Amino acid sequence: METPSVLQAVLRAVPLPLTAVLVVLAIPVLALVISSVQTGENEPWSLPNWKGIPVLGNTIQYMADNGSFIARASLAMRTRDVVKFSLGPTPVYLVTGAQNVQALFRKSTSISSDKFLLMVMGTVMCFTPKDYAKFANDKTGRLPEPVEGTAASHKGLRYWAEFHHHNARSLSLTSNTASLTAKFYEFFQERVRPYPVGEWKAVNLLHFMRSQMAGAAIKAMTGERLLERSGEEDLLGAFWDYDTVTMRLVYALPKWMDPSAWRIRDRFHQMAVEWLKKDFDPLSERESVPQEIDWHPVLGLAFMRDYLNWGKRIGLSVETRAGYFIGFLLGLNANSIPIAAWALFELVQDPSLWKAVQEEAESAFEAHPVSGERVLNIQTMLGLPLLQSVYAEALRLHVSVNVTREVISDTTTIAGYQLPKHALIQAPTYIASLNEKVWGTAENSASEFWAYRHIRYTTIHGSKDKKPEFAMAAGPSDFFPYGGGISMCPGRHFAKQEIMATLAIIVTTFDVEMVEWVTMDGKTRSDRPARDDLKWSGSAALPPDRDMKVRWRRRF
Numbered sequence: 001m002e003t004p005s006v007l008q009a010v011l012r013a014v015p016l017p018l019t020a021v022l023v024v025l026a027i028p029v030l031a032l033v034i035s036s037v038q039t040g041e042n043e044p045w046s047l048p049n050w051k052g053i054p055v056l057g058n059t060i061q062y063m064a065d066n067g068s069f070i071a072r073a074s075l076a077m078r079t080r081d082v083v084k085f086s087l088g089p090t091p092v093y094l095v096t097g098a099q100n101v102q103a104l105f106r107k108s109t110s111i112s113s114d115k116f117l118l119m120v121m122g123t124v125m126c127f128t129p130k131d132y133a134k135f136a137n138d139k140t141g142r143l144p145e146p147v148e149g150t151a152a153s154h155k156g157l158r159y160w161a162e163f164h165h166h167n168a169r170s171l172s173l174t175s176n177t178a179s180l181t182a183k184f185y186e187f188f189q190e191r192v193r194p195y196p197v198g199e200w201k202a203v204n205l206l207h208f209m210r211s212q213m214a215g216a217a218i219k220a221m222t223g224e225r226l227l228e229r230s231g232e233e234d235l236l237g238a239f240w241d242y243d244t245v246t247m248r249l250v251y252a253l254p255k256w257m258d259p260s261a262w263r264i265r266d267r268f269h270q271m272a273v274e275w276l277k278k279d280f281d282p283l284s285e286r287e288s289v290p291q292e293i294d295w296h297p298v299l300g301l302a303f304m305r306d307y308l309n310w311g312k313r314i315g316l317s318v319e320t321r322a323g324y325f326i327g328f329l330l331g332l333n334a335n336s337i338p339i340a341a342w343a344l345f346e347l348v349q350d351p352s353l354w355k356a357v358q359e360e361a362e363s364a365f366e367a368h369p370v371s372g373e374r375v376l377n378i379q380t381m382l383g384l385p386l387l388q389s390v391y392a393e394a395l396r397l398h399v400s401v402n403v404t405r406e407v408i409s410d411t412t413t414i415a416g417y418q419l420p421k422h423a424l425i426q427a428p429t430y431i432a433s434l435n436e437k438v439w440g441t442a443e444n445s446a447s448e449f450w451a452y453r454h455i456r457y458t459t460i461h462g463s464k465d466k467k468p469e470f471a472m473a474a475g476p477s478d479f480f481p482y483g484g485g486i487s488m489c490p491g492r493h494f495a496k497q498e499i500m501a502t503l504a505i506i507v508t509t510f511d512v513e514m515v516e517w518v519t520m521d522g523k524t525r526s527d528r529p530a531r532d533d534l535k536w537s538g539s540a541a542l543p544p545d546r547d548m549k550v551r552w553r554r555r556f
């Protein structure tokens with residue numbers, strides 16, 4: 001038989017610790033598979049195991065070689081809306097198509113995303129075991145009404161519902177988004193202003209965004225004290241190091257096998273713990289800062305203050321509060337910054353596009369009615385067709401999320417198939433976002449960045465001229481970079497405003513010329529352009545794996 005040698009070859013190709021994990025996984029899986037070989041007649045088509053390796057073939061490819069798993073799944077889903085495979089012992093249903101994707105987002109009482117957030121809480125978000133247990137034991141869900149059949153046996157606080165209220169619901173309120181954008185705009189402008197007018201300066205764009213966009217966003221959200229305590233450069237360095245290990249924390253290995261990932265996490269976590277213990281908590285106890293004070297230099301924005309005080313009020317430890325806080329900083333920066341960088345890369349490489357976006361963006365600036373200062377009108381900006389289209393293209397091409405839900409009720413169906421409790425349903429954005437049938441045109445294939453893809457021209461009544469308008473080139477079931485349903489990204493409104501404002505400020509402030517691609521250290525010339533860094537496959541925005549060196553010059 002050939003199979004064992006193939007398996008050996010695969011295991012050799014896989015990094016050693018992963019091999020250990022797979023072997024450990026294989027034991028319960030084999031037992032489970034033996035008991036469940038018979039598949040019901042009402043079952044969707046199953047993806048054959050990779051290389052014919054029994055039982056674990058697909059699991060191995062999914063974990064070790066996501067690029068080729070994705071290629072195989074995409075091919076299978078050209079002709080099918082539901083495809084089944086197993087991930088370890090768990091059946092997974094990959095879905096695409098409007099009805100299935102909508103069902104995934106709508107059925108929040110029978111399918112849930114909380115299990116994944118729980119995984120993140122225990123790892124990336126540094127919850128203490130005691131606080132983790134509070135969430136793990138609360139089965140009542142995050143909706144105002146407890147999940148059916150859970151209310152009677154539940155004692156104490158409904159942690160999930162509370163968390164959802166103070167985190168997602170609060171962040172997505174229009175007023176809170178507006179406060180955050182206003183502060184971000186102010187602080188980002190401060191960081192662009194020092195460039196001397198008329199003088200060419202060399203800049204590595206990704207590095208610029210990772211320091212200045214992140215610095216401005218963190219200051220807007222949390223005040224300036226956190227950044228000052230350890231020095232901004234150190235804090236941001238620790239933050240981006242933490243960002244690179246998050247996938248290792250969630251998916252791979254126990255602490256003793258990959259200690260450096262946990263050390264990196266702990267270093268950043270400690271900075272947040274210190275800030276809470278030495279600045280935030282003592283000051284909050286000494287004086288009660290009223291909600292009307294929108295932004296406070298030590299305590300941050302009103303809703304951030306409320307979120308951090310809530311954790312204290314319900315008895316979560318300072319470590320756990322610092323943990324959900326750094327998780328929030330990850331949400332704040334880890335996706336919007338790479339997306340803004342990708343959009344800028346595209347603009348720089350196409351000078352006529354840069355010019356067109358510059359002219360369009362100029363029209364959203366106006367003189368402030370009191371100070372006379374030149375300011376960006378956010379509402380006008382949000383209506384600009386070309387800028388919106390550029391933003392949407394960057395998201396379409398560079399966000400890869402496996403929107404994943406767990407079946408929590410026995411009566412869940414999708415596309416007519418009955419799904420077992422604890423099965424997973426996944427709607428990967430890569431299938432929808434790159435679908436030729438949906439996005440491709442005769443001149444511009446789905447895989448290309450085409451700045452004008454989401455623009456429609458409408459005739460102006462009584463005139464020969466046509467007016468450009470923003471119109472997504474496909475519907476919400478083919479474009480869901482922010483997920484959907486109850487756990488849909490609550491930062492999406494801010495992310496859009498932040499990314500568009502950053503682009504508007506940069507293109508109107510500078511003239512630019514590309515110099516060359518460089519490696520991530522910023523020093524070595526790269527002979528190829530940036531590509532998506534697949535380390536983050538399935539987790540949201542894929543950052544570029546190269547930086548772009550440019551020269552820019554302030555125009556006024």
Ligand code: HEM
Nearest residue numbers: 168331332335336401481482483484487488489490491495
């Ligand atoms: C381009 C930028 C962004 C992308 C592509 C993105 C994407 C996502 C996705 C896919 C989810 C999971 C959705 C689901 O389960 O259906 C999510 C959740 C979340 N995002 Fe974002 N996000 C972005 C920006 C932001 C920003 C700027 C913030 C904060 C200000 C933020 C905060 C969060 C939070 C707190 C959650 C967890 C929500 C929950 O489970 O209740 N995100 N994001």
Ligand SMILES: *[C@@H]1O[C@H](CO)[C@@H](O)[C@H](O)[C@H]1NC(C)=O
Nearest residue numbers: 062066069070402537538539
């Ligand atoms: C997302 O799914 C792809 C396959 O569809 C898989 O290879 C990858 O590891 C997944 N990523 C995450 C973060 O779950």
Ligand SMILES: *[C@@H]1O[C@H](CO)[C@@H](O)[C@H](O)[C@H]1NC(C)=O
Nearest residue numbers: 063065066067534535536537
């Ligand atoms: C996807 O594959 C790449 C390279 O093959 C690897 O570096 C990365 O860790 C993988 N990502 C996930 C989420 O499995």
